[in-house]
Amino acid sequence: MKKRLRQRFAAGWLLVILLTLLLAGCGSGGGKQQAGSGGATTGQAKNVKLGIIQIVEHPALDAARKGFLAALKSGGYEEGKNLQVDFQNAQNDQSTLQNIARKFAQDKKDLILAVATPSAMAMANETQDIPILITAVTDPVTAKMVKSMDKPGTNVTGTTDMNPIKEQLQLLKQLVPTAKNIGVIYNSSEVNSQVQVKVVKQEAPGLGLNVVEAPVTASSEVVQAAQSLVGRVEAVYVPTDNTIVSSISGVLQVTEQHKIPVIAGESGTIEAGVLGTIGIDYYKLGEQTGQMALRVLKGEKPQDMPIEKQKDLSIVLNAKTAAALGINIPDELQKKATKIVK
Numbered sequence: 001m002k003k004r005l006r007q008r009f010a011a012g013w014l015l016v017i018l019l020t021l022l023l024a025g026c027g028s029g030g031g032k033q034q035a036g037s038g039g040a041t042t043g044q045a046k047n048v049k050l051g052i053i054q055i056v057e058h059p060a061l062d063a064a065r066k067g068f069l070a071a072l073k074s075g076g077y078e079e080g081k082n083l084q085v086d087f088q089n090a091q092n093d094q095s096t097l098q099n100i101a102r103k104f105a106q107d108k109k110d111l112i113l114a115v116a117t118p119s120a121m122a123m124a125n126e127t128q129d130i131p132i133l134i135t136a137v138t139d140p141v142t143a144k145m146v147k148s149m150d151k152p153g154t155n156v157t158g159t160t161d162m163n164p165i166k167e168q169l170q171l172l173k174q175l176v177p178t179a180k181n182i183g184v185i186y187n188s189s190e191v192n193s194q195v196q197v198k199v200v201k202q203e204a205p206g207l208g209l210n211v212v213e214a215p216v217t218a219s220s221e222v223v224q225a226a227q228s229l230v231g232r233v234e235a236v237y238v239p240t241d242n243t244i245v246s247s248i249s250g251v252l253q254v255t256e257q258h259k260i261p262v263i264a265g266e267s268g269t270i271e272a273g274v275l276g277t278i279g280i281d282y283y284k285l286g287e288q289t290g291q292m293a294l295r296v297l298k299g300e301k302p303q304d305m306p307i308e309k310q311k312d313l314s315i316v317l318n319a320k321t322a323a324a325l326g327i328n329i330p331d332e333l334q335k336k337a338t339k340i341v342k
Contacts, residue, residue, distance in 0.1 A: 048077055048297065049084045051104040053123055054115040056092040058246040059268030061115050064135045064286035068113055071290020077297070092219060092246060094118070101126040111293060114158075116242050117143055117192035124156050131296045134158035135289040136282065138192040138240065140307060149307045157302040159289045160309045161240055161280055163265045165199045167313070169207050169237070171278050172263040175327055176235045181210045183229035183236040183260075185222065185251060187243040188215035196239035196265065222247040226254035233260065238274070240265040248272050261325050267316040270341055275327070276317040280310045314338040 050072075054061055065087070069079065077083040086109070090097035101122040104112060112132045114120035120134040124145045134140060135158050146152035149160070172179060184200055186193040197213065204211045212233050214225040222244060229236060236255055238244050244251065245268065252273045255262050264274045266282065288308060296302060315333065318341040322329050334340065 047082045047084065049107070049110045050086065050113065051107070051109040051111070052085060052087040052113045052115065053097070053100050053104060053119045054087070054089050055097060055118045056116075056242050056246045057089050058242065058248075059271075060240065060245065060266045060282040061136055061242070063268065063282040064289070065113070065115055067283040067286025067288075068133075068135065068290040068293070069286075071287045072293060075290070075294040075297075077294075090119070092243065094122075097122045105130065111296065113289070113293070117190065118242070120145055120156070120158075121191070124154070128155055130155065131293075131302050132156045132158075133289050133293045133296070133302075135286055136161045136240070138162050139195045142195055143191045146307065151304065152307065153303050155302050157296075157305040157307060158292060159285050160307055161266075161282070161285060162309060163196055163199075163240055163279060164313055165196060165239075165265075166203045167278050168263060168265065169200070169203055169209065171276060171315070171333075172235055172237065172261075173207055173209070174330060174333060175263070175276060175322070176261050179209065179234040181212055181233045183212045183214055183226075183233040184239070185214045185216065185225050185229070185236065185244050186239055186241045187217065189217050190241060190243065193239055193241040193243075196241070200237065200239070216243065219243055219247045223250040223254060226251045230254065230258050230260070236260055236262045238262060238264045238269070240279075245269060248274065256324070259325055261321075261327060267314065267339070270316045270318050270339075273321050274318060275321050275325070276315070278313055278315045281312075281314055284312075285310050317341070 052065060079085045088100040090100055097118060105126040109130055112123055112130055114123045114132055114134050116136045120137050121143055123132050132155055134156060137160055140146045145156045146154055184197055186197050201211050214228050216222055216225045248269045261275045264277045266279050267277050315337040316339045317329055317337050320342060
């Protein structure tokens with residue numbers, strides 16, 4: 001009887017020891033799985049599937065995309081190694097844009113970069129789960145992608161390219177002091193442009209300027225809109241509008257013929273012949289967005305990351321255009337300029 005009790009006692013202890021070892025093993029394995037969720041794992045960055053959705057290609061948006069990828073590379077995520085990049089350009093077509101956004105959501109990308117407001121809106125409508133980093137977006141609150149700039153409260157965060165419009169109009173007055181009427185060409189269906197034109201109309205009267213609007217709804221209307229301003233304005237202002245910027249050569253064909261100077265919202269148009277701008281550097285803005293993406297890959301939540309903006313502004317001028325228009329660039333402006341195209 002005693003021998004049978006000793007056997008049962010020993011079997012019980014053996015069972016307890018086996019269960020303890022089994023539970024310890026399970027706990028250790030679970031810890032390794034959780035490390036670096038959504039990005040870098042213990043000691044090595046995991047493979048990331050990145051979708052890039054862009055409404056149209058033009059110098060500013062392309063620069064922002066390149067800056068973003070450069071930041072990821074500096075953070076350990078390099079295309080062709082541990083970064084799978086699926087870049088899709090919608091060619092300024094809304095139905096194509098919607099299809100790209102839907103496909104990215106179905107593919108369950110790890111991360112999305114949405115370049116410009118239409119891209120970001122399309123992507124935000126398709127997924128509330130995948131982290132979306134935005135760049136070259138003017139007002140994500142008005143576009144209803146985030147609840148506030150300080151605390152997005154959604155799966156969307158990134159950078160804004162809200163223009164220093166007052167400073168740009170002041171630059172226009174410095175270069176064209178006689179200007180009284182300025183034309184503004186913009187896509188009236190783009191939220192980004194609506195916000196900027198509203199600010200232009202608020203700031204212009206204080207500088208003695210009257211605003212003449214020339215709205216379009218498609219790229220095919222841009223040249224006609226520019227022609228409608230001839231004889232009515234002394235200068236033209238172009239905001240960071242994707243439809244107009246991607247067709248800037250058509251605007252300049254008209255304005256150069258009639259000696260009308262053009263001031264733009266971003267520097268990518270200056271090489272093409274725009275007289276000047278004061279604004280942000282889109283490559284650096286993309287880099288800044290990429291740094292935010294690295295934080296998301298390390299586990300930070302987009303909903304808690306404030307929308308950021310670029311602090312340093314650059315003056316870029318085109319001396320060749322100024323000479324063709326008979327405009328003298330003040331010495332003070334030349335000294336402040338970060339770049340002068342000659």
